[in-house]
Structures are given as structure tokens and as C-alpha cells.
Amino acid sequence: MKIRAIALNTFKEAVRNKIFYLLIFFGVFFSFSSKLISMLTIGDTLKILKDVGFASINLFSVLIAIFTGINLVYKEIEKKTVYFILSKPVERRDFILGKFLGLALTMFVALTIMISVFSIFILLLSGTFDPFILLYFIFLFTELLIIISISILFSSFSTPILSSIFTIVLYLIGHVIWTFNEFKYKLINPIEKFFAYFIYYLFPNLEKFNIKGALVMNDPISIKIILSSLAYGIFYISAILLISIHIFKRREF
Amino acid sequence: MNALEIKALSKSFRSNFLYKKTSILKNVDINVNKGSIYGFLGLNGAGKTTTIKCILGLTRPDHGTIRLFGKETGKASDRASIGFLPESPYYYDYLNAKETLALSGKLSSLSNEKIKERTAKIISLVGLDGKEDLLLKKFSKGMLQRVGLAQALINDPDLIILDEPFSGLDPIGRKELRDIILSLKAEGKTIFFSSHILQDMELIVDDIGILMNGKITKEGKLKDLVKKTIKHPVDYSLEDLFLKEIKK
Amino acid sequence: MKKNTYLLFSLIFFLLIGFSQYTYDLNTDYFKKRNTFLALPSGKTMRILSFGNSELVADFIYIWSIQFFSNYNILNSKQFIEDIYNLITDISPRYKDPYLMGSTIMAIEMNNIEMAVRLLQKGSKNMEDEWIFDFESGYYTSKYLKNYKLAEKFYKKASKKKGAPDFISRLLYHSIYMQGKLEESLALYQSVLKSASTEMEKHSANLHLYQIKFEIDKRKVKSAIDLFFKRYGFYPDNINELVTYRLLEEVPKDFKGHYYNYDQKKGTIDPREGYMWKK
Ligand SMILES: Nc1ncnc2c1ncn2[C@@H]1O[C@H](COP(=O)(O)OP(=O)(O)OP(=O)(O)O)[C@@H](O)[C@H]1O
Ligand SMILES: [Mg+2]
Numbered sequence: 001m002k003i004r005a006i007a008l009n010t011f012k013e014a015v016r017n018k019i020f021y022l023l024i025f026f027g028v029f030f031s032f033s034s035k036l037i038s039m040l041t042i043g044d045t046l047k048i049l050k051d052v053g054f055a056s057i058n059l060f061s062v063l064i065a066i067f068t069g070i071n072l073v074y075k076e077i078e079k080k081t082v083y084f085i086l087s088k089p090v091e092r093r094d095f096i097l098g099k100f101l102g103l104a105l106t107m108f109v110a111l112t113i114m115i116s117v118f119s120i121f122i123l124l125l126s127g128t129f130d131p132f133i134l135l136y137f138i139f140l141f142t143e144l145l146i147i148i149s150i151s152i153l154f155s156s157f158s159t160p161i162l163s164s165i166f167t168i169v170l171y172l173i174g175h176v177i178w179t180f181n182e183f184k185y186k187l188i189n190p191i192e193k194f195f196a197y198f199i200y201y202l203f204p205n206l207e208k209f210n211i212k213g214a215l216v217m218n219d220p221i222s223i224k225i226i227l228s229s230l231a232y233g234i235f236y237i238s239a240i241l242l243i244s245i246h247i248f249k250r251r252e253f
Numbered sequence: 254m255n256a257l258e259i260k261a262l263s264k265s266f267r268s269n270f271l272y273k274k275t276s277i278l279k280n281v282d283i284n285v286n287k288g289s290i291y292g293f294l295g296l297n298g299a300g301k302t303t304t305i306k307c308i309l310g311l312t313r314p315d316h317g318t319i320r321l322f323g324k325e326t327g328k329a330s331d332r333a334s335i336g337f338l339p340e341s342p343y344y345y346d347y348l349n350a351k352e353t354l355a356l357s358g359k360l361s362s363l364s365n366e367k368i369k370e371r372t373a374k375i376i377s378l379v380g381l382d383g384k385e386d387l388l389l390k391k392f393s394k395g396m397l398q399r400v401g402l403a404q405a406l407i408n409d410p411d412l413i414i415l416d417e418p419f420s421g422l423d424p425i426g427r428k429e430l431r432d433i434i435l436s437l438k439a440e441g442k443t444i445f446f447s448s449h450i451l452q453d454m455e456l457i458v459d460d461i462g463i464l465m466n467g468k469i470t471k472e473g474k475l476k477d478l479v480k481k482t483i484k485h486p487v488d489y490s491l492e493d494l495f496l497k498e499i500k501k
Numbered sequence: 502m503k504k505n506t507y508l509l510f511s512l513i514f515f516l517l518i519g520f521s522q523y524t525y526d527l528n529t530d531y532f533k534k535r536n537t538f539l540a541l542p543s544g545k546t547m548r549i550l551s552f553g554n555s556e557l558v559a560d561f562i563y564i565w566s567i568q569f570f571s572n573y574n575i576l577n578s579k580q581f582i583e584d585i586y587n588l589i590t591d592i593s594p595r596y597k598d599p600y601l602m603g604s605t606i607m608a609i610e611m612n613n614i615e616m617a618v619r620l621l622q623k624g625s626k627n628m629e630d631e632w633i634f635d636f637e638s639g640y641y642t643s644k645y646l647k648n649y650k651l652a653e654k655f656y657k658k659a660s661k662k663k664g665a666p667d668f669i670s671r672l673l674y675h676s677i678y679m680q681g682k683l684e685e686s687l688a689l690y691q692s693v694l695k696s697a698s699t700e701m702e703k704h705s706a707n708l709h710l711y712q713i714k715f716e717i718d719k720r721k722v723k724s725a726i727d728l729f730f731k732r733y734g735f736y737p738d739n740i741n742e743l744v745t746y747r748l749l750e751e752v753p754k755d756f757k758g759h760y761y762n763y764d765q766k767k768g769t770i771d772p773r774e775g776y777m778w779k780k
Pocket of ligand 1: 302
């Protein structure tokens with residue numbers, strides 16, 4: 001009940017901010033601009049259309065996640081509105097969870113708008129609807145939730161600039177860390193090996209939520225991979241949120 | 254039984270990793286009688302807000318115990334019987350007054366009907382009729398102070414803690430606030446508030462505590478304290494007492 | 502203990518994370534051979550999109566292309582090679598390396614000489630005072646296509662450009678020689694010999710001249726002997742007979758003034774000096 005109130009309030013804050021609409025607008029706008037870009041090539045224009053569209057949805061939803069994630073948590077502390085909540089009979093745990101759920105709801109709405117507009121756009125242009133787009137939605141949403149939880153973690157103890165930098169860096173690392181698999185066999189020194197594996201397992205492996213390529217190329221994705229990726233996402237979010245709660249509980253205002 | 258009982262409360266801050274801690278509160282003892290109005294005095298930076306944050310669990314004290322209505326605090330649910338008005342208006346400026354009260358009520362686990370009922374009552378109590386749907390962004394400082402008071406009262410608390418409630422209010426507003434505080438007292442509530450506006454305080458408080466150099470140097474009934482030090486009974490006021498206390 | 506409950510739980514989740522990542526990796530082939538698809542915008546579009554940093558964009562695409570073509574997990578990477586290098590050279594027409602790198606991959610790895618030459622000729626057109634593109638074109642066409650006529654054209658173009666090294670003219674003469682234009686080639690090498698300044702150059706010109714002269718003589722003698730054979734049904738006993746029967750004007754001598762050896766069984770002549778111009 002209290003978590004819900006905090007979540008809804010967070011959502012309200014996000015949607016009453018113009019930047020939220022601006023980012024959604026840009027996401028939609030750039031996914032439309034894929035039509036323009038696709039006109040410049042010869043051959044499979046639908047492929048280009050989807051590539052550019054999904055990429056812009058990705059980019060702008062990640063921007064929304066990082067922006068709102070950091071802004072909305074840190075702002076509470078910075079503007080001391082957190083006093084308002086924490087002076088009520090509210091557990092600090094509930095504050096973190098409420099924030100997370102509110103941001104999740106925000107992302108859900110933003111993503112729904114962008115993806116459904118783009119799907120309709122594709123439908124009008126090509127006359128086809130690819131149900132795999134739902135899978136894209138779920139995967140991207142999971143990735144965004146991981147980003148949100150990370151931004152909550154950082155803003156629970158750091159400043160917004162640093163938090164944004166940390167979150168963006170972690171996002172970038174998350175998309176390249178899979179390349180570790182290419183050289184892990186070359187590690188011999190046990191200490192190096194330990195650290196390399198430690199980092200590999202510690203950082204979020206976000207590339208597994210990137211199914212844009214498979215989606216556009218119509219590559220099959222096995223159920224096993226889908227479930228394992230989603231489970232990974234849930235585990236990761238839980239772990240990060242638990243650490244955030246741990247830190248936030250200790251925090252003094 | 255005391256509404257609020259603070260024993261040997263200590264708190265020190267480290268403003269930087271490199272500096273050593275500075276003690277802000279050193280064994281503070283406060284006793285607030287149930288159903289009374291308690292005025293909490295101290296210079297800027299004396300530690301009044303820090304004390305209040307400790308009561309609310311926003312800050313963890315180094316030592317000491319805090320009892321609310323005889324029960325030691327520590328859990329979030331203990332705050333259910335407290336209403337708190339923060340020093341500066343820290344509210345969500347994208348909400349309107351009604352939404353702020355609704356949120357406040359929900360965070361205090363009130364039902365929707367209860368929230369509706371209390372909101373109507375409190376909005377008129379604090380004098381915000383007709384302003385319910387205006388976003389807080391567009392509120393003046395005094396109006397925000399009223400919203401703050403309203404959100405503190407939404408859960409019908411037994412102990413009301415007000416940090417500098419008179420700041421930012423015009424004379425009429427101050428008068429209204431004094432009346433509200435007195436009416437709350439009449440309902441049997443306990444009010445604990447800090448203020449620098451001693452004239453207002455003097456008019457309503459039963460007890461006072463003066464925080465100096467991290468300690469409570471004077472605590473007791475206003476009447477007794479002011480009388481005890483009396484030389485010229487006519488014009489000896491709380492202000493005189495306070496100034497004398499500071500000079501020591 | 503109770504203080505760190507949340508931390509403890511998060512540790513448990515991290516173990517789960519590690520476990521799920523581990524099983525995921527077991528089921529994922531990161532080195533899978535795969536096909537890819539590339540759709541490239543036009544050079545003009547890229548130049549617009551680079552917002553004034555077209556050289557930088559060209560650099561990046563060039564660097565990327567090297568990685569792309571050296572990644573053997575992408576099975577069909579070669580399919581895009583011409584488009585990619587055309588794109589790079591459209592964005593930055595006077596950037597030398599991509600022409601050379603691209604044509605090398607095309608020629609050596611893909612054996613597609615026509616494609617390589619197309620790219621090189623684009624470079625030659627875009628950088629008119631650069632000899633290397635025509636030189637490379639000539640090299641590929643003569644070495645792999647054995648199209649000496651085309652090679653002659655390229656070498657000729659290259660040799661006329663500023664800064665073109667001398668060996669190009671020699672390659673040019675070689676391509677002329679390889680086309681069987683022996684008299685022309687003889688004249689060219691004689692001029693080389695005349696202008697030669699070092700012993701080595703002279704020696705090399707002499708060898709060429711020796712060979713060319715031999716080939717010319719061999720051709721002459723052969724046609725005379727064939728005529729002889731047609732008339733009399735056997736090969737002449739020696740070359741002098743050919744002169745006697747007025748099939749040859751004189752007995753040919755090699756470049757050094759010696760007579761050739763005559764093989765009566767085959768009806769051919771051979772140089773005395775041995776095959777020193779061949780490996
Ligand atoms: N988080 C903190 N870190 C370091 N020092 C702090 C912190 N919070 C408060 N202080 C210090 O503690 C002292 C007491 O501050 P506090 O806000 O409690 O004073 P106050 O009595 O409320 O003053 P005022 O009348 O101005 O409101 C101040 O000197 C302040 O600098
Ligand atoms: Mg204060």
C-alpha cells in the first residue's frame with residue numbers, strides 16, 4: 001500500500017516532467033526517421049527500417065531510464081522531499097522498492113508508447129506485424145529495469161553527476177563484457193583468472209538482452225535462452241535492490 | 254507518562270573524511286509532558302533540527318534513548334503517532350495540496366475514506382480553502398508552511414513536532430497558527446516545536462527547553478522559569494530569559 | 502547478523518547470477534560461424550551524417566573494415582567488400598590506404614582481380630598524380646590475369662606519373678614483350694641499355710635483349726624451317742642451307758654475335774649461352 005503510494009507518486013513526478021515527453025517524442029521521431037534512412041539504400045529497406053527504429057527506441061529508452069532513475073531518486077534527497085516520506089511510518093526499504101516500481105511503471109509506459117507506435121508504423125509500411133516484437137519489449141524492459149536498479153543504487157550514496165557517469169559506464173561495460181569469453185581461455189595466472197572471472201560475473205551482462213539482431217534477421221531464440229536471460233535479469237535486479245536498501249537504511253539525512 | 258522522553262542523547266558529525274568529528278549534541282535530556290505545548294529554544298546551529306531528526310529516525314544518534322509515550326522508538330511504525338512539519342518546505346511541487354495530503358495519508362496507512370474526511374477538515378483548519386487544486390510550485394512560502402502543517406496533521410497524530418513553524422508567516426498567519434496549536438492542545442495532543450520567534454512562543458507554551466552548546470541548560474514550566482529569575486515582574490519576558498541564558 | 506540481512510540476501514542473488522551466467526555461457530557459442538548482413542548508406546549520406554567529420558568517419562569505417570574482414574567467424578563478410586571500400590573511398594576519395602588494402606584483400610584473398618582493379622582505378626581517377634594505383638593494377642592484370650595488353654596500358658599510365666620509379670618502365674617493357682611484340686620490345690630495351698648507368702642495369706638489359714633477340718630469331722628460323730620441311734619433307738642439315746635455299750637472308754647470330762645451336766631432329770635453334778635469363 002505504502003510502496004504503491006510511493007511508486008505512483010514517482011510515476012506522477014516522471015510524467016509531469018516535460019523531459020519525459022521530449023525523450024519519448026525523440027524516440028518516436030527517430031524511429032520514424034528510419035523511413036528516410038531506409039530510402040537511401042538499395043535492397044532490403046524493411047531491415048534498415050527496423051534496425052534504425054529499434055536502435056532509436058533503445059537509445060531513448062535507456063536515456064529515459066538513466067535520466068529519470070538518477071534524477072528522481074537523487075532529487076528526493078537533494079530537495080529533501082525524502083524527509084516528507086521518511087518522517088512518516090514508512091520503512092526505508094519501502095522507499096527504495098516504491099521508487100523502483102514507480103520508475104519501472106514509467107519505463108513500461110514509455111516503452112509501450114514507443115514500441116506500439118513503431119509497430120503500427122511498420123505495420124502500415126509493410127503490412128506485417130512481427131509477434132517477436134513482444135519479446136523485444138520484454139527483453140528491453142528487463143534491461144531497463146537493471147539500469148534503473150543500478151541508478152538507484154548509485155544515487156543512494158552518490159551525487160547525480162557521478163551516478164549518471166557510473167550508470168552510463170556500467171551500461172557500456174554491460175554491453176561489451178561478453179567478449180570476455182573470447183579470451184578467458186588465455187588466462188593462466190590464477191590471480192588474474194580470479195579477478196577476471198569475478199568482474200565478469202559481477203558486472204551486468206546486458207548484451208544478452210539485446211535481441212535486435214536476431215529479431216531483424218528472424219533468427220530463432222530458444223526458450224531456454226529466453227528463460228535463463230529473464231531469470232538472470234530478475235536475480236540481478238534483486239541483488240542490486242537489496243544492496244541499495246542496505247546502503248539506504250544506513251544513510252543519515 | 255511523558256509524550257516524549259529523551260535521555261542522554263548524543264550526536265556528532267564528521268563533515269569531511271579528513272576532519273575529526275564535532276559533537277553537536279552532548280547528553281541531551283528532554284521531557285515533554287503529554288497534552289502540553291513544549292517550546293524548544295536554541296541559537297542557530299545549536300542542534301534543534303538534529304534533535305528532531307533523531308526523534309524521527311532520519312538520523313541515528315550516537316548514544317541515548319528516545320521514548321515516545323513510554324515506548325522506546327526505533328521502528329518505522331513508531332512514527333504513526335507523530336506528525337512532523339519540517340524546517341523548510343520540502344514537498345513535491347508537481348503535486349497540488351490535495352494530492353500532497355492524500356500521499357501523506359497513504360504513507361500513514363489511512364484508508365481512502367479517512368483521507369477524504371481528514372483532508373476536508375484540515376484544509377479549512379489551516380486556511381487553504383479554494384487552493385486545494387493549485388500545484389505547490391505556485392504556492393507562496395506561507396502557503397507552503399500551511400500545507401506542511403496540514404500534511405503533518407493528516408494522520409491525527411498524538412505528538413506533533415514542528416520545526417520553526419512560524420517562519421515565513423505573516424502576523425495574521427502567526428496568530429492563526431497559534432490558535433491552531435492551542436486548539437490541538439485542547440484536543441489533548443502534545444506539541445513540540447522549535448522557534449526563534451519568542452513572542453509567539455511565549456504566548457502559547459507550557460514548557461520550554463533551552464539547548465546551548467549541545468546541552469539542555471534550562472528546562473521547565475515557562476511560568477516557573479520566568480518567575481524564578483524575576484527582579485522586575487512586570488516586564489521580564491522569555492526573551493530576557495533566553496538572552497541571559499546565552500550570555501552565561 | 503540482522504544488520505546485514507539485505508547484504509546477505511544480495512550475496513545469495515549474486516551467486517544465482519553467477520550460476521545463471523555460467524550455464525548461459527555453456528549454452529552459448531560465442532565463436533559461432535555466422536552470416537551477417539550489412540546495408541550501407543551511400544558515401545554522400547555518410548558525409549552528411551558525419552557533420553563535418555567525414556575523414557574521421559572514413560577512418561573508423563576503414564579500421565572497422567579491417568577487423569571485419571579479418572574475422573573469420575563471419576562467413577559471408579567478403580560479400581560486402583566492394584560496397585564497403587566504395588563507401589570509404591566515397592567518403593574520403595583521397596585516402597590512399599583503403600584502395601590499397603581493399604584491392605589487396607580482393608586480389609589475394611578473394612582472387613577477384615577485376616574487382617581489385619576496379620577499386621584501384623577508382624583511386625587512380627581520384628588521385629591523378631599517384632602512380633601506385635596504376636602500377637598495382639598493371640601488376641595484378643599481368644600476374645594473375647596474364648592480360649599483358651591491359652597491363653601495358655596500366656603500366657604506361659603509371660610510368661608517366663610524377664615520381665614513378667624506374668622499374669615500372671621495365672615492367673611496361675616486359676608486358677609489351679609478353680604480348681609478343683618482340684621488335685618493339687627490342688627497341689625499348691636497347692634504349693634502356695643506352696640509358697643504363699650501373700653495371701647491374703646494363704647486365705639486366707643485356708639479358709633481356711639477348712632473350713628478345715633470340716625469340717625473334719627463333720621465330721624467323723622456325724618459319725623458314727617449317728617452309729623447308731613442307732617443301733622437302735625433312736629438316737635441313739644446318740642453318741646455312743636455309744640461306745642457300747633463300748628461305749633466310751642470313752644466318753642469325755645471338756645478341757653477343759655467336760651462332761645458335763641447331764637441333765636437327767626437332768628443327769629448332771637454342772642459344773649457346775644457356776638459359777641465364779630464366780630461373
Ligand atoms: N549532516 C550533517 N553533517 C555535518 N554537520 C551537520 C549535519 N547536520 C547538521 N550539522 C551541524 O550540526 C549543527 C546543528 O545543526 P541544526 O540544523 O540541528 O541546528 P538548528 O538548531 O536547527 O539551527 P537553526 O536554528 O538554524 O535551524 C550545525 O552546526 C550544523 O552545521
Ligand atoms: Mg533548525
